[in-house]
Amino acid sequence: MTANKRFLRTMALPAALLMLLAGCGESKDYVAKVDGEKILQTELDDALREQYGTEVLDTLITNKIVELEAKKVGVSVSEDTIQEEYENLAESYGGEELLQTTLEENGLTEQSVRDNIRMYQLTKNVIAESVDISDEEVAQYFEDNKDNYGQKEEVLASHILLEDEATAKDVLAKIKAGEDFKELAKTYSIDSSTNEDGGEIGYINRGQMDEKFEEAAFGLEKGSVSDIVQTSDGYHIIKVTEKVPAEEAVFEDIKDEVYATMLEERINDEYTSWLAEKQEQYKIEKM
Structure with a gap:
């Protein structure tokens, strides 16, 4: 549910x-x-x-x-x-x-x-x-799950993925010479899932990508381009266009959201026993 x-x-x-x-x-x-x-x-x-x-x-x-x-x-x-x-x-x-x-x-x-x-x-x-959740329970749930509510550090990243280092060096030189990153991604990137969109991957947070890719991406300033980054997928040139800093959640700002999450969990937990109880209370006749 x-x-x-x-x-x-x-x-x-x-x-x-x-x-x-x-x-x-x-x-x-x-x-x-x-x-x-x-x-x-x-x-x-x-x-x-x-x-x-x-x-x-x-x-x-x-x-x-x-x-x-x-x-x-x-x-x-x-x-x-x-x-x-x-x-x-x-x-x-x-x-x-x-x-x-x-x-x-x-x-x-x-x-x-x-x-x-x-x-x-x-x-x-x-x-x-029939579900009763106290304010104290909501506060404790927040403390136990605080990391799930805070804003994680994110970057909006694009990349150009190349098969070999020589091609990657040529493309990086074109970028440094002022050629458009998106157009180069469309022309050269072998990542078929992103090249048509100019290499845009979307917002990423730590733990989603290859460790070397993340280290480079999160180390970039907004609007800057990385050097060549080698991973098991090939050779990446990464560009970061937006950066979102980490921010700890404030309980008072999201207590209604925390309560809603707890309520959903309690409903899921209690559904089977609730239904069994009601089935006993009603006279059910199957023809």
């Missing part, structure tokens, strides 16, 4: 349910033909029920329990929250267009995504009503 992409992948099951329900409501007697031989709608319905029926039913029962509990404790999910989560999901996929492509490839619709977001948030809101 934490990662958007993992959450989206779980929606393949409701997609199968939609296919099943669609089949039940239509009058046509077949869904495909192979050399004129029909695959009957009833064959598809039976296969879907056999493969997904029990799991889909359990999901629907769980959703109904959540909805009934939500009414009891008086919680709901606003359309603004659903929209915000949908936009976050789209961003995690690289934008609305890529998300829509993913949905189509998996036989899903935007509405099915929004319905799943609503149920996900509703479940969180219901369980949150």
Whole structure:
């Protein structure tokens, strides 16, 4: 119940349910033909029920329990929250267009995504009503995880990667002579993942790259270019265009964020036992 992409992948099951329900409501007697031989709608319905029926039913029962509990404790999910989560999901996929492509490839619709977001948030809101986190616990959690909240030292780096030192020396000479770094990266860099973008890697912090690469990158001043740096990948010429200094987090500034993180963790920890308890409280009859 934490990662958007993992959450989206779980929606393949409701997609199968939609296919099943669609089949039940239509009058046509077949869904495909192979050399004129029909695959009957009833064959598809039976296969879907056999493969997904029990799991889909359990999901629907769980959703109904959540909805009934939500009414009891008086919680709901606003359309603004659903929209915000949908936009976050789209961003995690690289934008609305890529998300829509993913949905189509998996036989899903935007509405099915929004319905799943609503149920996900509703479940969180219901369980949150029974979670009690004290101010002291929040403060202690911050102290135990302070490094996760502070701003780490970062640099915005680009590089030109060359196979041999001789070529690297030639390219470095061109840079020193005033030729454009980005254009040289497009022409000479063998890093196919960055050369079209002028060699830009993006923001990096320590521990992400080769040690020699990082030593050079973090030692550069903003706007400066390194000498040739050799790693196991080849010969790099590195340019740093932005530097972000490390900054320690202040508890008062982020205590709401810390609380939200703790709440998410508690909900995840308690979900299974909460659901088992509610299943015992409700009279559930499977036909």
